[in-house]
Amino acid sequence: MASTAQARIKSISYAKYGYIFILPFFLVYCFFQIWPLINTFILSFQGNASTTGEWVGFDNYSTILFGNGGRSAAAIASDFREALLNTVILWVGNFIPQILLSLLLAVWFTDSKLHIPGKGFFKVVMYLPNIITAVSVAALFMQLISNQKTSAFNGWLLNHGHDAIEFEGGMTYASSPGWSRGIVMFIQTWMWFGNTMIMMMSGILGINPSLFEAASIDGATSGQTLRKVTLPLLRPMVVYTLITSMIGGLQMFDIPYLYHTDRASLNEHLRTAAIFVYENFHVANMKQVKYGYSGAASVILFIITVILGIIVFRMNRDEDEHRKKKERKALVKEAKAQAKLARQGGVL
Amino acid sequence: MENVGVSQNYMLKQRIKSAIYFVICVIITLICLVPIYLLIVNATHSHNELIQTPVSLIPGGNIVPNVKAIVTQYTNWNVWRGYANSLIIAGGSTILTVFFSAMTAYGLTVYDFRIRDGAYTFILAVMMIPIQVTSTGFVQFMVGTLGLANSFIPLIVPAIAAPAIVFYMRQYMKSSFPLDIVEAARIDGCNEFRTFISIAIPMMKPAIAVQAIFAFVQNWNNYYTQNMILLSKAERFTMPMMIQKVLRVDKNINLGAQYAAVMLSIVPIVVIYVCLSKFIVGGVALGGVKE
Known part of the structure; x- marks a missing residue:
């Protein structure tokens, strides 16, 4: 009985269920992601404000990239260039301390020769800042250190007879971006180093422990083990983190956007590319909305992301499966070549 | 005898190293926790107390009025x-x-x-x-x-x-x-x-x-x-x-209420996190995009 049932089941094709199961994902994805993406491309070739909906070709690109088209266009181009520069500066300034700190901690936490008490507790606490709402984090740091005289830090300075400092960079400090950028970099590092640390730890734990054992039997010091065993084998993980972090850096929005006391003084030194995009499509008056500029800027960010994404994609791909596929292709090719040769009656 | 000496020396070295690393970890932990702690402490002080002493480590007793003020303040x-x-x-x-x-x-x-x-x-x-x-x-x-x-x-x-x-x-x-x-x-x-x-x-x-x-x-x-x-x-x-x-808001600022509002947005997530930290920390490395 069972065998006939089994045979019957084997004869049924279940392929259609595969389509049914993945259908909702693809429908929703097309509607909410693919079409908006295509729409972004379309909008990037259309006009702004009063000319919304008219085709303007590559005008938006030439405006935001090269400032062609009058004085206002030059201003927009310099805004966009500054936004890209800010993004890079803020990203570099948060990534370098973040990766160094997390590598160091990950190495300590995974070293079996060291006995650091409370490892589990440290891990939990260090990851904590990452799960707090970015808005709350920004609000928290705004309350502690900002332009306002009522912020904790300035209040303390005033109470002790010092002048208040304009940490956000204001009228008097317009030319010195140091404080505001430094604080945003610190907040970003504060939020993300725990996450990176855990990624690094999983990378180190994935290294074959016998390698560490061999190194220690051969008398390697911990410095040598780190340089000659851990770091080289951890390279793929570091590269992966670097690139995902770059993609994330392109999206940097919440903290730089929220670190300012009032709307009017949104800091020039903190305006990232994502904020540039946002400011062009998010305006109170729908008649002044600049879909063209924000679309063009989005497309440029998209191209950068795709380039970075391809690198990650190649790393994420199942290496074994990929190799097998290649080998299979090579075999098929060879077989075909031999068949051809046989047909022609040739000999090897 | 000499071997024992070497191994004791080695053990001592490792112990000192561990102790130094432990201290560094404690400092980093404090950097992680102090801003959150300051926020929670400040949420328990009244507006006037906060004006006089913006940074304090001792909790006050004004948490309930502050939370009530969030609603009455921002109508x-x-x-x-x-x-x-x-x-x-x-x-x-x-x-x-x-x-x-x-x-x-x-x-x-x-x-x-x-x-x-x-x-x-x-x-x-x-x-x-x-x-x-x-x-x-x-x-x-x-x-x-x-x-x-x-x-x-x-x-x-x-x-x-x-x-x-x-x-x-x-x-x-x-x-x-x-x-x-x-x-x-x-x-x-x-x-x-x-x-x-x-x-x-x-x-x-x-x-x-x-x-x-x-x-x-x-x-x-x-x-x-x-x-x-x-x-x-x-x-x-x-x-x-x-x-x-x-x-x-720039009129009639009530700092206590502001701190309380920010605190309330953080506390639920922190509580969830502390209860589920095992799953969360274990799951971080398993994928996801980061900043």
């Missing part, structure tokens, strides 16, 4: 409504995300059909596309074309398609979901959807739990998308938007 927005809205959005998105991601992953693992590999490659390829690059088109389409401003639909329904979570769930199924079970269920006359719901989902509970936590936190914390869609109706504002509004 334009109902702050509690913000928490409820965030809960609706985060809860709804989380359920949709984990259910449909599990379903997609199941379809990609269990069935063999022509476009399967192509579909999976597609999911891998789009995993890295951030919302920021599609947001212009997204806003224009949702708000401009479909007129969905102030609607929760554009914030909840897209959660059905979460490539990174599908990727993770598929990895999980590949390693710990035996396909023989599906065949056994078929022989017993179970239809495909029932197999998925009553066999596959219970077996994937660990993966679903981890991803649900992350999805919830991510949606609860989301500010960018919500701020794009929820434009004008104050009763639709979410928690992060409320916090923004509360802090932007």
